[in-house]
Amino acid sequence: MKALLEVNHLTKQFGKDSKALTDVSFSVQEGEFVSIIGPSGAGKSTLLRCINRMIDATGGDIRFQDSQVMNLKKKELKQVRTKIGMIFQHYNLVNRLSVIENTLHGKLGTKSTLAGVLGLYSKEEKQQAVQILNVLGLNEMIYKRADQLSGGQKQRVGIARALIQNPRMLLCDEPIASLDPNSAKVIMDHLKKVSTTMGITVVVNLHQVDVAIKYSDRIIGINKGQVVYNGSAKGLTSEDIQRIYGSEADDLIFDIGGIHAG
Amino acid sequence: MQADIFAKKKRNTLAYLCLLGAVTMLAMVITEYNAVKGIASIPKAVQWGMANFYPTAESLEKLPVILEKMQETLLVSIAATTAAAVFALLFAIFGSNTTRINRFFGAVTRGIATVFRNIDVAAWALILLFSFGQSSLTGYFALFFGSFGFLTRAFTETIDEVSGGSVEALKATGAGYFSIIFQSVIPSSIPQIISWILFMIETNIRSATLIGLLTGSGIGFTFNLYYKSLAYDTASLVVIVIIAAILLIEFASNYVRKVIL
Numbered sequence: 043m044k045a046l047l048e049v050n051h052l053t054k055q056f057g058k059d060s061k062a063l064t065d066v067s068f069s070v071q072e073g074e075f076v077s078i079i080g081p082s083g084a085g086k087s088t089l090l091r092c093i094n095r096m097i098d099a100t101g102g103d104i105r106f107q108d109s110q111v112m113n114l115k116k117k118e119l120k121q122v123r124t125k126i127g128m129i130f131q132h133y134n135l136v137n138r139l140s141v142i143e144n145t146l147h148g149k150l151g152t153k154s155t156l157a158g159v160l161g162l163y164s165k166e167e168k169q170q171a172v173q174i175l176n177v178l179g180l181n182e183m184i185y186k187r188a189d190q191l192s193g194g195q196k197q198r199v200g201i202a203r204a205l206i207q208n209p210r211m212l213l214c215d216e217p218i219a220s221l222d223p224n225s226a227k228v229i230m231d232h233l234k235k236v237s238t239t240m241g242i243t244v245v246v247n248l249h250q251v252d253v254a255i256k257y258s259d260r261i262i263g264i265n266k267g268q269v270v271y272n273g274s275a276k277g278l279t280s281e282d283i284q285r286i287y288g289s290e291a292d293d294l295i296f297d298i299g300g301i302h303a304g
Numbered sequence: 305m306q307a308d309i310f311a312k313k314k315r316n317t318l319a320y321l322c323l324l325g326a327v328t329m330l331a332m333v334i335t336e337y338n339a340v341k342g343i344a345s346i347p348k349a350v351q352w353g354m355a356n357f358y359p360t361a362e363s364l365e366k367l368p369v370i371l372e373k374m375q376e377t378l379l380v381s382i383a384a385t386t387a388a389a390v391f392a393l394l395f396a397i398f399g400s401n402t403t404r405i406n407r408f409f410g411a412v413t414r415g416i417a418t419v420f421r422n423i424d425v426a427a428w429a430l431i432l433l434f435s436f437g438q439s440s441l442t443g444y445f446a447l448f449f450g451s452f453g454f455l456t457r458a459f460t461e462t463i464d465e466v467s468g469g470s471v472e473a474l475k476a477t478g479a480g481y482f483s484i485i486f487q488s489v490i491p492s493s494i495p496q497i498i499s500w501i502l503f504m505i506e507t508n509i510r511s512a513t514l515i516g517l518l519t520g521s522g523i524g525f526t527f528n529l530y531y532k533s534l535a536y537d538t539a540s541l542v543v544i545v546i547i548a549a550i551l552l553i554e555f556a557s558n559y560v561r562k563v564i565l
């Protein structure tokens with residue numbers, strides 16, 4: 043089967059001598075749930091943002107569906123971005139607008155300039171937004187302003203905004219790093235459900251190894267901008283964790299057998 | 305090492321204080337300013353003010369004329385500020401790091417705004433006197449240019465502060481530039497933008513009074529007229545009207561701020 047996303051020999055250099063990514067290659071299959079883990083500053087966020095060209099990579103190539111992402115013109119790039127939802131650690135909502143308006147923002151990529159500027163949405167689009175918000179358990183919040191929500195609720199709006207795009211893939215940059223354990227679990231469960239029931243591919247940056255093991259089909263470990271592990275979540279050993287996290291690993295070493303069992 | 309830093313800081317502070325003292329002394333010597341005499345004259349000034357500088361029944365007859373001039377000044381200030389705000393918003397959007405179209409264009413826009421900001425309204429009034437002469441148009445443009453520079457800076461900072469995250473999110477959905485501006489940047493920053501405009505109107509009403517003195521228009525000119533013709537009672541009435549107008553505007557804008565924020 044042809045992979046949905048293929049990253050080949052990707053490098054990214056900031057400034058003169060700071061290499062954030064060095065020769066990163068991996069591929070992601072349709073419907074897969076992949077976690078990217080690694081220490082702070084390893085290049086996880088940079089990697090994710092290179093995939094939809096929020097950051098322009100320095101070298102290598104990226105294929106998403108049938109598009110060579112690195113070569114796309116402005117208009118084609120927007121087209122590809124409409125197929126990729128993105129979820130952020132700090133939710134990145136427009137705080138002064140309502141939940142439903144924030145959700146409908148996911149449709150702006152498919153609109154004409156005029157309709158986008160005026161915020162004109164069709165009845166079907168509004169219905170779809172309400173339906174998605176229902177699924178995410180936000181039916182009571184539809185007309186509330188985004189800044190009145192809790193962190194977990196905000197992140198669900200972030201997911202709603204991504205889902206209304208009808209994406210093929212979600213890129214999530216530490217979606218649970220600012221949440222308490224309960225809200226974090228709700229968010230991860232929703233992402234997992236999105237992946238299994240809707241067949242949407244999910245690529246998620248995580249700090250928590252245990253969460254990555256529990257939810258992912260596959261884990262990609264990154265250290266200093268290089269892929270040092272790429273394999274099944276079940277196959278991840280304490281040696282691998284040592285390799286991914288280096289000296290920081292000591293703080294992370296826990297009963298890995300316990301996690302695999304749970 | 306650390307103690308060194310503190311000792312150095314202390315030495316620097318001391319050096320600055322000495323320098324400041326020396327400059328002050330020098331200035332006093334050059335201008336033949338006598339500090340003791342200056343302070344001693346304050347009671348006398350107050351006494352004079354109490355004796356002459358209050359409105360009389362007679363001066364109240366001039367009130368309609370004064371109010372008319374005050375109204376002119378208020379409207380000129382508001383018109384200049386709002387017009388400047390429109391241009392400032394455009395420049396802020398093109399100059400802000402979050403929403404600029406490209407690096408070069410951003411730098412150019414910011415550069416233009418910086419030039420305008422660093423020329424004081426009074427300086428603008430003097431420059432424009434040459435082109436427009438003594439008219440309210442001079443005052444209008446002086447306020448316009450001064451506000452434009454200041455508001456561009458304020459709006460740029462507001463945009464960078466409030467809308468970075470949501471701009472990134474909308475870009476990632478494939479949204480176009482103008483959709484992002486109107487759906488994310490403007491809704492996020494509108495309360496602060498209005499707040500800055502209100503602040504600018506308040507400031508401009510104050511400046512307008514002074515600029516009126518230079519340009520021979522508005523309430524500043526009215527004050528000058530009565531003052532120079534020794535009609536101190538009427539001049540004092542002008543001052544009271546100005547203070548009342550400023551308080552009124554400040555009250556109104558505080559109310560608006562409370563409602564929108």
Ligand SMILES: Nc1ncnc2c1ncn2[C@@H]1O[C@H](COP(=O)(O)OP(=O)(O)OP(=O)(O)O)[C@@H](O)[C@H]1O
Nearest residue numbers: 056057060062080081082083084085086087088089
């Ligand atoms: N805009 C930038 N300019 C210069 N250097 C950058 C920039 N963004 C990231 N870097 C550098 O690239 C490296 C990777 O950063 P990145 O944000 O991708 O790490 P990360 O793995 O996401 O870390 P964290 O877990 O802390 O979020 C870091 O060394 C960082 O300093």
Ligand SMILES: [Mg+2]
Nearest residue numbers: 086087088216
């Ligand atoms: Mg990161």
